[in-house]
Amino acid sequence: MPLKKIPDMGVSFGDKIFHSLTYVILAFLWFGTFFFQFKKGKIQAIVYASVISIIFGIIVEVLQGVFTATRQADVFDVLANSLGVLFAASLLLLKNINTVKKL
DSSP states (O other), X not given: OOGGGSOOOSOOHHHHHHHHHHHHHHHHHHHHIIIIIXXXXXXXXXXXXXXXXXXXXXXXXXXXXXXXXXOOOOHHHHHHHHHHHHHHHHHHHHHHXXXXXXX
16 A cells, blocks of 8 residues: 555654653653652552653643643643553563562
8 A cells, every 4th residue: 555545643653652752761760769769669659650650741731732822732642651651660560570589
């Protein structure tokens, strides 16, 4: 199928990948803050980091739509942000499962 016949969905996937990767980093940073600085348990730190990162992403998108004239809120950005956070949480959980205790 020629590429010219693909319908334009109005979504830049490069932008969405950037959003996801940015929120992976944000979630890891929040996890590090809760786990190392605030001495929360690993699961609790993952939950806190995930919830705060997702809420932050939603707030940023809403504020873009309300307070700026040159930017607009995009539900796909929120979805990409949330998927990045869930990916980071999954990696942190998998690391927890695969860790073998030394005797």
